Each structure stands twice: as structure tokens, then as C-alpha cells.
Amino acid sequence: MVIIAYNDAQILDVACPTGALEIANGHGVLPPYAIELATVAGRSVRSSSGIALTGARRLASVTGRIDTMLVVGGHGTRTAMADDRMLTQVRRLARRSRRIASVCTGAFVLAAAGLLDGRRATTHWAYSDILAAHFxxxxxxxxPLYVQDGNVYTSAGVTSALDLTLALVESDHGPTVAREVARELVTYLQRPADQAQISMFLAPPPPGDRLVRDLLAHIAAHPGDDLSPAALAARAQVSPRHLTRLFVTHAGTTPARAVRAARTEAAAHLVRASELSLAAVARRCGFGSAEVLRQAFLDHYGVTGAKVRRMADMPEALDRPTAETSGHGGSAGDRS
Incomplete structure (x- = not known):
């Protein structure tokens, strides 16, 4: 694996892949991963944290077949994507590579080199609109956390490099090795590619609206309670109509849709982490029956109830929202 870096690269974009591959090698994978850091000039570069990345070789000196070429992201991406020497070498090495990958804003370098034209790709959520506008x-x-389009892989921000690398290890050596690597890293085994970069639990409303923020925290912590709009309004001491206005303004959704999304996410995590039946999970999370829960999974994640049940033994999160978290569908205070 050739990892391409530059000044002001994000050090985690380098450390996550290299650390995971080092552990994979420790599990005796054959052939072992050979990791090389490469820069345009072949000199050490400074990461955005100030820590130097040493031991780099010059990109132009890399010859022969390459298994995986990976471009990292970081604050230095803008300079890197404007460097003709960088782009020339990225294009050249891409032709020699079995796989091409990027982490975070490294996608901008691949795009500037023309390697993402006509392809689906992702990057850190904060820069996705910029990537789309420029290319x-x-x-x-x-x-998604990462996207595969043919032999080109792009991943989201920073630690999604770990998810991407685990997926590559699984592709190369099977799920058992990937799970052993993930266990040693003390991380999820492993998050699926289409898990959302931001679940509703990580995307609170602006700090200025304390009422909505506190209600969302209450909803997430008590999915089995009475969370009807009337009950939430009473808790907040506002009218149901005003509560809806506040949610739409500050959370981008209605109270009922927020409740259903939170209950569905809570149920997904409980299914994954326990051996409870779907009926028991449904009761704990505010759904009236396993069938209603299955429908919620189908609406929210696009998977059937049977598939969700099979995932109970799989260490994967289901956090990819569909229409419901984007403000479409859902029923008022669903406790059915």
C-alpha cells in the first residue's frame, strides 16, 4: 500500500490505515501488507498537528505494480490538489494500482486528477458540497462512511479510514481476520459502508435552542416513554403547535418524526447488542409490536425485519437514515 501524504495532512488519516494493516500483519496474513509513505519530493512532511511524518519516498521513484494507492486528507488538501507534480504522479500510480482510495478530503486530490469523473464518491460531510461544486x-x-465504485474507494472524515481499511482487509483475507483486527483496535466490527456519517444522536440542534436540545436528549434516553407531541409539549411547557414550530426550525423535523427516528435507532442498537426478541425490543423502544418495528426498520434503513433480526449476531450499526430523519413520513408520537 502506497500512502500519499503532503504538508498539513491529517495524521489520523495516515495512522488509521497503517495501524490496522500492521495489526493484520500480526495475524499472519499472506502476503503481508507492505506499507510505504510517499510524498512529492520524497522528504518528510509536517502533519496538521505539527508531528512530522518521516521515512517517505519520492512519488516519482515508485515503480512496479501497486496493490492499493491511498491519498490522505487534511488542511493541506487545497495546496496538494493544485500541485501539478502531485496530480501527475497520482494519475501515473493509479494506472499501476489494483485499488485506488482516499480518506476524507483526499477525495479532492483524486477528483482533481480526474480519477472520480463519472463515479460516486464521498468525503467528510463538511466538505461534500464543496467537492460537488468544484467537480x-x-x-x-x-x-456514507465510505463508497466503493469499481476499484475506487473514497471515505468520509478521519476515523472512517479505519472502517475503510477493515473493509479492505476483509476483502483481502475474509471477515474473520477483519474482526480480529477490529477487536485488537477496540472498534466496531465493523461499521457498514452505508452507515451515516452523522446519526441523529450526534447532530443536536444549535446550542442556542436549549428547549429542543433538551427534548431530543430526553427522547434519546427514554424511547419507551410516552413521547407523543402532547406529552413533549407538556414537558416543555409550550403548546403542541409551538413545539412543532421549534422542532422544524431548530431540528429540521417534526417532534413525531424525531421520536420515531430515535426509537428506531435505539431499537437497532439494542438488536445488535442483545439477544432480546424483536417483540421485546419493540416494547422497550416504544413500538407496540415486532411487526411495527420491522416496518420502522424498513422505512428508516431500507432493510426488512428478517434482515435486521439476522444482524443481531453481527457487530454492525444501522445508522443510515432514509426519508424519516430527513423530515418525510412517520406518525405522531408513534407508540403503536
Missing amino acids: PAVTVDPA
Whole structure:
């Protein structure tokens, strides 16, 4: 694996892949991963944290077949994507590579080199609109942790490099090795590619609206309670109509849709982490029956109830929202 870096690269974009591959090698994978850091000039570069990345070789000196070429992201991306020497070498090495990958804003370098034209790709959610605006030939999807389009892989921000690398290890050596690596890293085994970069639990409303923020925290912590709009309004000491206005303004959704999304996410995590039946999970999370829960999974994640049940033994999160978290569908205070 050739990892391409530059000044002001994000050090985690380098450390996550290299650390995971080092552990994979420790599990005796054959052939072992050979990792090389490469820069345009072949000199050490400074990461954005100030820590130097040493031991780099010059990009132009890399010859022969490459298994995986990976471009990292970071604050220095803007300079890197404007460096003709960088782009020339990225294009050259891409032709020699079995796989091409990027982490975070490293996607901008691949796009500037023309390697993402006509492909679906992702990057850190905060930069997805910029990537789409600068490179209209690229279909930018801001939601997934990583995207595979043919032999080109792009991943979201920072630690999603770990998810991407685990997926590559699984592709190369099977799920058992990937799970052993993930266990040693003390991380999820492993998050699926289409898990959303931001679940509703990580995307609170602006700090200025304390009422909505506190209610969302209450909803997430008590999915089995009475969370009807009337009950939430009473808790907040406002009218149901005013509560809806506040949620739409500050959370981008209605109270009922927020409740259903929170209950569905809570149920997904409980299914994954326990051996409870779907009926028991449904009761704990405010759904009236396993069938209603299955429908919620189908609406929210696009998977059937049977598939969700099979995932109970799989260490994967289901956090990819569909229409419900974007403000479409859902029923008022659903406790059915």
C-alpha cells in the first residue's frame, strides 16, 4: 500500500490505515501488507498537528505494480490538489494500482486528477458540497462512511479510514481476520459502508435552542416513554403547535418524526447488542409490536425485519437514515 501524504495532512488519516494493516500483519496474513509513505519530493512532511511524518519516498521513484494507492486528507488538501507534480504522479500510480482510495478530503486530490469523473464518491460531510461544486462530473454522496465504485474507494472524515481499511482487509483475507483486527483496535466490527456519517444522536440542534436540545436528549434516553407531541409539549411547557414550530426550525423535523427516528435507532442498537426478541425490543423502544418495528426498520434503513433480526449476531450499526430523519413520513408520537 502506497500512502500519499503532503504538508498539513491529517495524521489520523495516515495512522488509521497503517495501524490496522500492521495489526493484520500480526495475524499472519499472506502476503503481508507492505506499507510505504510517499510524498512529492520524497522528504518528510509536517502533519496538521505539527508531528512530522518521516521515512517517505519520492512519488516519482515508485515503480512496479501497486496493490492499493491511498491519498490522505487534511488542511493541506487545497495546496496538494493544485500541485501539478502531485496530480501527475497520482494519475501515473493509479494506472499501476489494483485499488485506488482516499480518506476524507483526499477525495479532492483524486477528483482533481480526474480519477472520480463519472463515479460516486464521498468525503467528510463538511466538505461534500464543496467537492460537488468544484467537480460536477463526480456524484457526491455525503452520507456514507465510505463508497466503493469499481476499484475506487473514497471515505468520509478521519476515523472512517479505519472502517475503510477493515473493509479492505476483509476483502483481502475474509471477515474473520477483519474482526480480529477490529477487536485488537477496540472498534466496531465493523461499521457498514452505508452507515451515516452523522446519526441523529450526534447532530443536536444549535446550542442556542436549549428547549429542543433538551427534548431530543430526553427522547434519546427514554424511547419507551410516552413521547407523543402532547406529552413533549407538556414537558416543555409550550403548546403542541409551538413545539412543532421549534422542532422544524431548530431540528429540521417534526417532534413525531424525531421520536420515531430515535426509537428506531435505539431499537437497532439494542438488536445488535442483545439477544432480546424483536417483540421485546419493540416494547422497550416504544413500538407496540415486532411487526411495527420491522416496518420502522424498513422505512428508516431500507432493510426488512428478517434482515435486521439476522444482524443481531453481527457487530454492525444501522445508522443510515432514509426519508424519516430527513423530515418525510412517520406518525405522531408513534407508540403503536
